[in-house]
Amino acid sequence: MSDSNAVRLVRRLGPFLGLALVLVLFTALEPDRFPTAVNFRTVLTQTVIVGLGAVGMTFVVVSGGIDLSVGSSIALSTIVIARLLRDGASPAAAALAGVVAGGVVGVVNGTLITRLRIAPFIVTLGTLQIVRGTAKYLAGEQKIDAPASWLAGLMAKSPDPSWLIVAPGVWALILLAGFLAFVLRRSILGVHTYAIGSNESTAVLCGIKVDRTKVLIYGLSGLMTGLAGLMQFSRLTVGDPTAATGLELNIIAAVVIGGASLSGGVGGIAGSLVGALVMAFLANGCTLVGVPNYAQEILVGAIIVAVVAIDRSKRGT
Amino acid sequence: MSDSNAVRLVRRLGPFLGLALVLVLFTALEPDRFPTAVNFRTVLTQTVIVGLGAVGMTFVVVSGGIDLSVGSSIALSTIVIARLLRDGASPAAAALAGVVAGGVVGVVNGTLITRLRIAPFIVTLGTLQIVRGTAKYLAGEQKIDAPASWLAGLMAKSPDPSWLIVAPGVWALILLAGFLAFVLRRSILGVHTYAIGSNESTAVLCGIKVDRTKVLIYGLSGLMTGLAGLMQFSRLTVGDPTAATGLELNIIAAVVIGGASLSGGVGGIAGSLVGALVMAFLANGCTLVGVPNYAQEILVGAIIVAVVAIDRSKRGT
Amino acid sequence: MEGVEKSFGATRALSGVSLDVAPGDVHALIGENGAGKSTLMKILAGVLTPDAGRMSLFGSPYRPTGPLDARRRGVAMIHQELTLAPHLDVEANLTLGTETTTFGFVRRAGRRAAIRDVLTRLRLADLPFDTPVGTLSTAVRQLLEIARALLSGARVVIMDEPTSSLGRRDVERLFDIVRELAASGCGIIYISHFMDELREVATRFTVLRDGASVGTGTLDAVDDDALIRLMAGGAPTTGTRAPSVRGTPLLVLDGLEGHPRPTEASLVLHRGEILGITGLVGAGRTELLRAVFGLDPVVSGSVTLAGIGFSADEGPDARWDRGMGFVSEDRKHEGLMLDLPLSVNLTLSRLEPVSRAGFVDGKKLDAASREWIDRLGIRAAGSNVAVGSLSGGNQQKVAIARLLHHDVDVLLLDEPTRGIDVRSKAAVWDLLRSLANAGRGILVVGSHLPEMLAHCDRIAVMNRGRLGEARDASTVTAHELLTEAVSVAESRHE
Amino acid sequence: GDSKSPSKRVIAVIPKGTTHEFWKSIHAGALKAAAESGVDIAWKGPPKEDDRDEQIKVVEDSVTRRVAAIVLAPLDEAALATPVAEAAKDKIPVVVIDSDLKGDAHASFVATDNEKGGAMAAERLGTLLGGKGRVLMLRYQVGSASTEKRERGFLAGIAKFPGITMVSDNQYAGATAEAAYAAAENLLQRFPELDGIFCPNESATFGMLRALTSVGRNGKVKFVGFDASAKLAEALKTGDIHGLVLQNPFRMGYLGVKTALDVLDGKLVERRIDTGVAMATPDNMTTPDIAELLNPKLPENVR
Ligand SMILES: Nc1ncnc2c1ncn2[C@@H]1O[C@H](COP(=O)(O)OP(=O)(O)OP(=O)(O)O)[C@@H](O)[C@H]1O
Numbered sequence A, B: 001m002s003d004s005n006a007v008r009l010v011r012r013l014g015p016f017l018g019l020a021l022v023l024v025l026f027t028a029l030e031p032d033r034f035p036t037a038v039n040f041r042t043v044l045t046q047t048v049i050v051g052l053g054a055v056g057m058t059f060v061v062v063s064g065g066i067d068l069s070v071g072s073s074i075a076l077s078t079i080v081i082a083r084l085l086r087d088g089a090s091p092a093a094a095a096l097a098g099v100v101a102g103g104v105v106g107v108v109n110g111t112l113i114t115r116l117r118i119a120p121f122i123v124t125l126g127t128l129q130i131v132r133g134t135a136k137y138l139a140g141e142q143k144i145d146a147p148a149s150w151l152a153g154l155m156a157k158s159p160d161p162s163w164l165i166v167a168p169g170v171w172a173l174i175l176l177a178g179f180l181a182f183v184l185r186r187s188i189l190g191v192h193t194y195a196i197g198s199n200e201s202t203a204v205l206c207g208i209k210v211d212r213t214k215v216l217i218y219g220l221s222g223l224m225t226g227l228a229g230l231m232q233f234s235r236l237t238v239g240d241p242t243a244a245t246g247l248e249l250n251i252i253a254a255v256v257i258g259g260a261s262l263s264g265g266v267g268g269i270a271g272s273l274v275g276a277l278v279m280a281f282l283a284n285g286c287t288l289v290g291v292p293n294y295a296q297e298i299l300v301g302a303i304i305v306a307v308v309a310i311d312r313s314k315r316g317t
Numbered sequence C: 001m002e003g004v005e006k007s008f009g010a011t012r013a014l015s016g017v018s019l020d021v022a023p024g025d026v027h028a029l030i031g032e033n034g035a036g037k038s039t040l041m042k043i044l045a046g047v048l049t050p051d052a053g054r055m056s057l058f059g060s061p062y063r064p065t066g067p068l069d070a071r072r073r074g075v076a077m078i079h080q081e082l083t084l085a086p087h088l089d090v091e092a093n094l095t096l097g098t099e100t101t102t103f104g105f106v107r108r109a110g111r112r113a114a115i116r117d118v119l120t121r122l123r124l125a126d127l128p129f130d131t132p133v134g135t136l137s138t139a140v141r142q143l144l145e146i147a148r149a150l151l152s153g154a155r156v157v158i159m160d161e162p163t164s165s166l167g168r169r170d171v172e173r174l175f176d177i178v179r180e181l182a183a184s185g186c187g188i189i190y191i192s193h194f195m196d197e198l199r200e201v202a203t204r205f206t207v208l209r210d211g212a213s214v215g216t217g218t219l220d221a222v223d224d225d226a227l228i229r230l231m232a233g234g235a236p237t238t239g240t241r242a243p244s245v246r247g248t249p250l251l252v253l254d255g256l257e258g259h260p261r262p263t264e265a266s267l268v269l270h271r272g273e274i275l276g277i278t279g280l281v282g283a284g285r286t287e288l289l290r291a292v293f294g295l296d297p298v299v300s301g302s303v304t305l306a307g308i309g310f311s312a313d314e315g316p317d318a319r320w321d322r323g324m325g326f327v328s329e330d331r332k333h334e335g336l337m338l339d340l341p342l343s344v345n346l347t348l349s350r351l352e353p354v355s356r357a358g359f360v361d362g363k364k365l366d367a368a369s370r371e372w373i374d375r376l377g378i379r380a381a382g383s384n385v386a387v388g389s390l391s392g393g394n395q396q397k398v399a400i401a402r403l404l405h406h407d408v409d410v411l412l413l414d415e416p417t418r419g420i421d422v423r424s425k426a427a428v429w430d431l432l433r434s435l436a437n438a439g440r441g442i443l444v445v446g447s448h449l450p451e452m453l454a455h456c457d458r459i460a461v462m463n464r465g466r467l468g469e470a471r472d473a474s475t476v477t478a479h480e481l482l483t484e485a486v487s488v489a490e491s492r493h494e
Numbered sequence D: 001g002d003s004k005s006p007s008k009r010v011i012a013v014i015p016k017g018t019t020h021e022f023w024k025s026i027h028a029g030a031l032k033a034a035a036e037s038g039v040d041i042a043w044k045g046p047p048k049e050d051d052r053d054e055q056i057k058v059v060e061d062s063v064t065r066r067v068a069a070i071v072l073a074p075l076d077e078a079a080l081a082t083p084v085a086e087a088a089k090d091k092i093p094v095v096v097i098d099s100d101l102k103g104d105a106h107a108s109f110v111a112t113d114n115e116k117g118g119a120m121a122a123e124r125l126g127t128l129l130g131g132k133g134r135v136l137m138l139r140y141q142v143g144s145a146s147t148e149k150r151e152r153g154f155l156a157g158i159a160k161f162p163g164i165t166m167v168s169d170n171q172y173a174g175a176t177a178e179a180a181y182a183a184a185e186n187l188l189q190r191f192p193e194l195d196g197i198f199c200p201n202e203s204a205t206f207g208m209l210r211a212l213t214s215v216g217r218n219g220k221v222k223f224v225g226f227d228a229s230a231k232l233a234e235a236l237k238t239g240d241i242h243g244l245v246l247q248n249p250f251r252m253g254y255l256g257v258k259t260a261l262d263v264l265d266g267k268l269v270e271r272r273i274d275t276g277v278a279m280a281t282p283d284n285m286t287t288p289d290i291a292e293l294l295n296p297k298l299p300e301n302v303r
């Protein structure tokens, strides 16, 4: 709670320093292959799904909540999109439906949390399974093949109008993250999100419609998850009911590495994105250098603890 | 916070009612196959691993913490046991080492949490990966075959001295749960566990050595996880570095269904065991009735939310 | 204690304080909000370690390694913020950290007689030991806090604003205990912002100002003005009561009933008036305000603001929208967002004036908060600092300032001057009076009768959930009010 | 096994996971081919086992690493098609092993005929049962293409025995052996009178074996599984398992790398290379061919 401005600055910069460290390390180890335009383009594309999830999750975490159902929700989105495409819907309509499906899961989460007054961890532990089961049911317990469409181009590393430089999905992430960062910092919804996460009963007392705001937050986060599902579909080009299993932990890890506190009231979009980038560059660098999987796993775990430890060292939580 | 005695009673009984409901439901649906001695013996054996984990996790959750690394830790234990057996150690020594390995992971978790002052969720999100990676490394990234030994008998549904009626592992669970329930309610460690979970700064002001107590709690929970690992090894008879992936969520679900609050201060061993039984009977019953897997997944998710909702309906969180 | 210093980051809380207390002495520690009283005492009780300075206890050097060590060596502290574990029962709370055990298991029987004895001294004789503390009222919890200090058999007892949530009768009980302790040779350090309380119970005093001790002596030898001058480093401001101009009815409560309290409350609050509600702690005054503000459900009866009633499904947001604001007595849990900036705390209920098209304008936000920081004399490094870093009194001012920013017509204030130093107290009352004069209606819950009599226009007494008739403050006496408050309310802890 | 000397060409071999005996054998085969031809192997699976997106990342990263060629066991026939096409566009030839891939960007497909494997299992079980009885199939995982082919092959094959009824084919074993074990226990509870069982992969077979043993029905129910491990080989010997469909992963790894090298050298390669399936039974398990498949001797550098 003792936040001098200097300490807050370090907190803000912490994740960026972590990213810089990873970049410098792998550049030193693989000077020829790591710091190349094509590799960076690849990693950026690989960051999109976790990044979009992390942007939404930042709202949830700042409000003092958590959402374990995002992995399942991404799978559901891919199934919805694939089924609609298979049944002859236009790619745009299918994409929209996939995004909306994520939003619906979010709204359901928010509604259960506020109506039943159950901790978000528990509600989403339940919906994690409910949504995954629903995805399997909708998929008839198998992958759904969808006819080829321009949706696959959303995550193409060499984008179609080549002046885009990076995949349209990367642009979507950058633009949405920029906009939502502004929303979180400056909009009334954003201030209310921080207020709820910081002290919920005070927020109630101040006349904030806490329940409605929470449903909005989970709904917004759900839309981002749905978008992540669209990008996942674009990468896989099939609807996959087992996609993104356990991805919620990566997304939460990105948000946490980015400086958010799981007890609410603290966090930011930029940090979360950097958190997602740290993990993506780490995986990429490990593959380039030829580090075996178990070592990579150990490394990622150690980095989560280390980054947060450095970040928190001057604070309290 | 409005806890009349009646409400507290309902809270205590809640999980038991849930279990009764599941039992009655499946007895009605499958009167011939579900309520049989042999089926109950099967389900009890299937409950042992999650049950042991849940007993340890109850301490952690009551203290206001969480441990996501238990699944990885179980895998590590099976690997330690299998390697030692393969290298010619006595079964008893190997089993002990497996249990101790779990305890070591717990102590490491507790130490990181208290020394670095990082939220348990984050520390164990890190160790979840570190421990899994270590298990894979120790296993040489494959399953480890171990020579047959009496350890396999620990989870035999028809136990060797037949007067045991159920597997020795089930007895271990019953006896340990009984003893630890007493410890949690009556010992100084238990009272301090509740105190820390209820109000940590008060615990500090009252001179409780909070850090030391937490290390003890995570260490104890780790030992239980190690024991769960031993039982897992006994069931599989091989060391498997990918065993129990994601099992932490089942264990946490059991504790939560059992009435514990993730914000600490509330919970009990008996409830957690019942939570584990509810999930085991549900999976068993669904298979007996022939419910498809996706429906079972949806059902489990719904039950988590419903049980907690009923339980919380008269309280607050 | 000699030359004690302590800094929190850039904040220098203590810069060389000296204090000595003799056995049998009740020593008053006085100072404005943020002067460093609590910090100094936390050092003595082993909660904080000093950056510099020496301490000695009974003639030998004293450097506690932690709160338990301090307690073992005979120093017990009753903290300003309640420090009980809500899920544990009464007995576990009282013995926490000092349990007697056999093989690691708690032996409960051993201490029961001692606990019963202490509880009896605090008139809590029939309180069951196995009640979870979270279900008890604030007042009972405060008494338990005191019981814990007594139980440890301390030779030095520190009381940091122990009466802030006690009713008059409990306060008197507490004073008896303080005197008993002093008579048995204990040294007591007593922190309070109530001069009359201090004079009643304490003999010597030390004044802190900005983290330094600026005066010490015998209370009998100085008058209040002199003390206040020492605390503030200047002349005291005294609020004088201007005659009230009572306008049209603003807030009308008609037969309001909540669950479980209030049982019956009717009143009319007019524009231009300050209406006080007093009574014993636990009478249900807080719950009355909460029901009026839509925080607790209304069972029957009505709340009418400027002629229009509130429906059952309207919550606090509807109250704010229609010009009613509330300051809770529980600032920490229900008043401020301690890790958010002062500016956000101040403007949260009404962000519209400081925003454009749904987005908050940083400049306007800063300007709006600076205005109130200046006008209320809030001591803060800027509008961007986290509210949690302010002293208790300054935090309280921020909570009140929120209502001023929102520009409400009706102010509901629960113990608004609790924990505020004398000067700020006067400032708050002045402020309330000027608001009343500008046509607002103010409903204040308070326990300190002299203060209420001095500043309210009318006063009503709440007695076990029933609100009595409001009476003119210039004619009613403290004695009459007290009689009404305690009548038929014989056994409060049933 | 990732020794780097800058002059050598590097071939990336990307399995579906790394913690499985099956992939160890593929690794061994790949290393043998590499040693013969003087190239290096970069062995890297998806860090999260069985995760399609993770495997796509590994393919992409191998492309940016500029390996000479890729040998890939795709987790998904459609999802991996795009990154493979991109690799081909970057002039990095891809040889697909184990499971098929859509499209024609890859140079060759070196694998077991899974449907045939499933049919062989049906044939064996049908013969063992004398053409009649109650049979159960425990599926592996939702969405796994190669095991679905085996399941399909098995169902088609078993349909040729009109006397045999399938009592259950809608339950899944799940990803881990423990999940398979528990599912199998409950299934055995549900069907106290069973004559035959088929499981389409190693972990499901192993879980079923444990469940059968634990209720003492091992050996009494005719049981055909898929793939090999030390425990399964032992069960075959003791008569608890009556047939194991064996693939030849070593050959798959070996031929995968060899084919990739052929492509690099500009040779013409066949589009489809079958690595063969064999049925191991208690009777033939000591013959040298089957014994080698049952207990592959892995070189030290794979462990
Ligand atoms: N944990 C802390 N971190 C940072 N600053 C602190 C902390 N605790 C106290 N302070 C600062 O130290 C100074 C003294 O605070 P303290 O609580 O001792 O005042 P006090 O005299 O008890 O005031 P009050 O009458 O309002 O209780 C204040 O400026 C306060 O802001």
Ligand SMILES: Nc1ncnc2c1ncn2[C@@H]1O[C@H](COP(=O)(O)OP(=O)(O)OP(=O)(O)O)[C@@H](O)[C@H]1O
Residues within 6 Å of the ligand: C136, C137, C138, C139, C140, C165, C260, C261, C279, C280, C281, C282, C283, C284, C285, C286, C287, C329, C415, C445, C492, C493, C494
């Ligand atoms: N001794 C007691 N035991 C149990 N419950 C009590 C006791 N005293 C009060 N309560 C309950 O606590 C609630 C109100 O307590 P509280 O102390 O907030 O009252 P209050 O009149 O608002 O006092 P204050 O003005 O100090 O806040 C009521 O529900 C009352 O029944």
Ligand SMILES: [Mg+2]
Residues within 6 Å of the ligand: C037, C038, C039, C080, C160, C392
């Ligand atoms: Mg203070």
Ligand SMILES: [Mg+2]
Residues within 6 Å of the ligand: C285, C286, C287, C329, C414
């Ligand atoms: Mg009150």
